[in-house]
Amino acid sequence: MSCYKYNEDNYAFWGCSGNLDVMIVITDSSNHILLPENEQFPFRIPGYHANSPELVFPDLLTPVPVSSGQELRVWYSEDLKDYYEGDNDGITCADVYAKFI
Numbered sequence: 001m002s003c004y005k006y007n008e009d010n011y012a013f014w015g016c017s018g019n020l021d022v023m024i025v026i027t028d029s030s031n032h033i034l035l036p037e038n039e040q041f042p043f044r045i046p047g048y049h050a051n052s053p054e055l056v057f058p059d060l061l062t063p064v065p066v067s068s069g070q071e072l073r074v075w076y077s078e079d080l081k082d083y084y085e086g087d088n089d090g091i092t093c094a095d096v097y098a099k100f101i
Contacts, residue, residue, distance in 0.1 A: 015050030029071040
């Protein structure tokens with residue numbers, strides 16, 4: 001996907017190419033943001049960036065309660081907030097894994 005379709009150098013998996021910031025958020029089925037915890041984005045995850053082949057959210061300070069069968073969604077933050085999404089382009093796919101305790 002690209003955060004700016006008019007420049008081929010901006011394609012990345014998790015945000016804008018060449019940027020350390022990540023722009024992916026996890027929500028519940030009502031689009032309430034669960035991750036990142038502080039609901040601020042873009043944000044940084046140590047060891048990962050917009051072009052990382054995988055993205056691992058760090059262990060949470062406060063675990064998020066979830067239930068079996070609950071729907072969780074992966075969003076590009078600009079799309080979730082309908083903010084600056086008009087110049088975005090492309091599709092990305094991901095296998096998603098979660099650790100339940």
